[in-house]
Amino acid sequence: MDVLVVGAGAIGGYYGGRLAQGGACVSVVARSDYAVVVREGIRIQSPAGDFHFRPDRVVREAEDLGRYPDVILVGLKVLEHIRPEELIRGAMGPKTSVLLIQNGVDVERPVAEAFPENEILSGLAFICVHRTAPGYVLHQDYGRLVLGRYPQGASSTAEKLAEIFRRAGVPCEVTASVVTARWQKLVWNAPFNPMSVLCGGASTAEMLGHEETENLVRAVMQEVCAVASAVGHALPDDVVDRMIADTRTMTPYKTSMLLDYEAGRPMEVEAILGNAVRIARRHGVQVPHMETLYALMCGISRK
Amino acid sequence: MDVLVVGAGAIGGYYGGRLAQGGACVSVVARSDYAVVVREGIRIQSPAGDFHFRPDRVVREAEDLGRYPDVILVGLKVLEHIRPEELIRGAMGPKTSVLLIQNGVDVERPVAEAFPENEILSGLAFICVHRTAPGYVLHQDYGRLVLGRYPQGASSTAEKLAEIFRRAGVPCEVTASVVTARWQKLVWNAPFNPMSVLCGGASTAEMLGHEETENLVRAVMQEVCAVASAVGHALPDDVVDRMIADTRTMTPYKTSMLLDYEAGRPMEVEAILGNAVRIARRHGVQVPHMETLYALMCGISRK
Numbered sequence: 001m002d003v004l005v006v007g008a009g010a011i012g013g014y015y016g017g018r019l020a021q022g023g024a025c026v027s028v029v030a031r032s033d034y035a036v037v038v039r040e041g042i043r044i045q046s047p048a049g050d051f052h053f054r055p056d057r058v059v060r061e062a063e064d065l066g067r068y069p070d071v072i073l074v075g076l077k078v079l080e081h082i083r084p085e086e087l088i089r090g091a092m093g094p095k096t097s098v099l100l101i102q103n104g105v106d107v108e109r110p111v112a113e114a115f116p117e118n119e120i121l122s123g124l125a126f127i128c129v130h131r132t133a134p135g136y137v138l139h140q141d142y143g144r145l146v147l148g149r150y151p152q153g154a155s156s157t158a159e160k161l162a163e164i165f166r167r168a169g170v171p172c173e174v175t176a177s178v179v180t181a182r183w184q185k186l187v188w189n190a191p192f193n194p195m196s197v198l199c200g201g202a203s204t205a206e207m208l209g210h211e212e213t214e215n216l217v218r219a220v221m222q223e224v225c226a227v228a229s230a231v232g233h234a235l236p237d238d239v240v241d242r243m244i245a246d247t248r249t250m251t252p253y254k255t256s257m258l259l260d261y262e263a264g265r266p267m268e269v270e271a272i273l274g275n276a277v278r279i280a281r282r283h284g285v286q287v288p289h290m291e292t293l294y295a296l297m298c299g300i301s302r303k
Numbered sequence: 304m305d306v307l308v309v310g311a312g313a314i315g316g317y318y319g320g321r322l323a324q325g326g327a328c329v330s331v332v333a334r335s336d337y338a339v340v341v342r343e344g345i346r347i348q349s350p351a352g353d354f355h356f357r358p359d360r361v362v363r364e365a366e367d368l369g370r371y372p373d374v375i376l377v378g379l380k381v382l383e384h385i386r387p388e389e390l391i392r393g394a395m396g397p398k399t400s401v402l403l404i405q406n407g408v409d410v411e412r413p414v415a416e417a418f419p420e421n422e423i424l425s426g427l428a429f430i431c432v433h434r435t436a437p438g439y440v441l442h443q444d445y446g447r448l449v450l451g452r453y454p455q456g457a458s459s460t461a462e463k464l465a466e467i468f469r470r471a472g473v474p475c476e477v478t479a480s481v482v483t484a485r486w487q488k489l490v491w492n493a494p495f496n497p498m499s500v501l502c503g504g505a506s507t508a509e510m511l512g513h514e515e516t517e518n519l520v521r522a523v524m525q526e527v528c529a530v531a532s533a534v535g536h537a538l539p540d541d542v543v544d545r546m547i548a549d550t551r552t553m554t555p556y557k558t559s560m561l562l563d564y565e566a567g568r569p570m571e572v573e574a575i576l577g578n579a580v581r582i583a584r585r586h587g588v589q590v591p592h593m594e595t596l597y598a599l600m601c602g603i604s605r606k
Binding site: 014173194198199200201202206207210212213216219288289290291293294295296298299302303 | 508518592598601
């Protein structure tokens, strides 16, 4: 399988490297990190064993690949100034599939609208991974992937990718309803990510350690369930209780949004909150707690 | 009029000093600032002219005054560990009135319950004033007072105090419905104070400069109006629009909560949000936006 990874950051570097380990031919579009990656590749430090990812080719722009890959893997953050549909255009052949491994809900739409004839795969990564320097990725924990065709259905490409990932030791599940899986992941992300920032740098344990903040976590989770249900992605009845219970058993954890905030990097406010709030409004679902978090995160993002 | 001021901070120093200027006999209970205040009094720097407040007596505890004053002025912040009813007990005679100049709603209850036979006056200060060092107070702007008998009604003491304040150049209005005035002030404080902190240090102009945050300001204001109405203090229909419009004309402004946060001082979260949220719950009024701000402020206060 011929794969082009767009973005040599944490997600692209880690999962691109795993696909190469699993036997795919993997090239990389690197921009700010081009010089290092073309010379050195990407070194991944991982509890499962460090490894060195040497891409088949490293290019500055997708079109420089000079051929149409089977799959373009997009591991970019979801930020307003990053337009994945523009970044991949130069390598999009008629049979190229796109795999978006990104956070949030409704993040596939720009790419799906730009390439209505192509297969879009959507992926959720349950992983702690960071780019520590150009060409260096630190994999801290976890790594499971959930993949599926967007907006739904079976995909032989997804099955093949899952096979390659599993060969490289990445637990990978293929789902026929990836959008439902996205809503389910948002049940966790929508409260914990913004609240960790807004509560002044709180860990998951601190947020669940006090009645007022735990109640807010639950209220936001219930709102996400209500929106998911309104758009045809009803989640299990016990999802909120189960996520709260699971989170209590986790090592106290800094969310990705908090890490971004502390490092002065832009945060994925629209993917995690804005898109869901807009979908709620379009469907007449009341989400006042989530709206409040969204407005405050818009405020803090501007500072 | 014989007045004892409890708390030699910004509010106590400024308004105590003005009462002395207006002709009252004013003593002060000072604790951490005792040594400076007993020796030097309190120096107030003000755009209306600097002045030097020499208290009649400076004591460490209310009971050290050795007599019952006509009025005890409490200018302390509303914080859990500060118990005004305990601090004033030693000077509370049968005819002593208490004037509480404090922020928030439902702040009079502990004192009113501890001294059911005494007259409680409640006061709202519209002022920018800070204690810059022991014995030093910086009056930056404004200064108007609204006073009234708690929970309602006429008071000849309030009229006399207003007379003395006015003699010293302090605009002072006496109201028969001071609790309504507190709710009205809360319409402004409940959104702007916490949001200025939660949005990462935003000024009033920044909060009103963007749709999402302006809408949140309005939503919280509407919730305060709904609670006020449920407890018999209906506010004018146009209060929200009027306050937004007035705030737009103000010089961009750092709220008192933001100043406290930036200085690492405790914030008046319960007076400004917690009390109102609990009253809303008791009366079955939905206040999800305010509840969200309250939970986040509880979280940030613990950090």
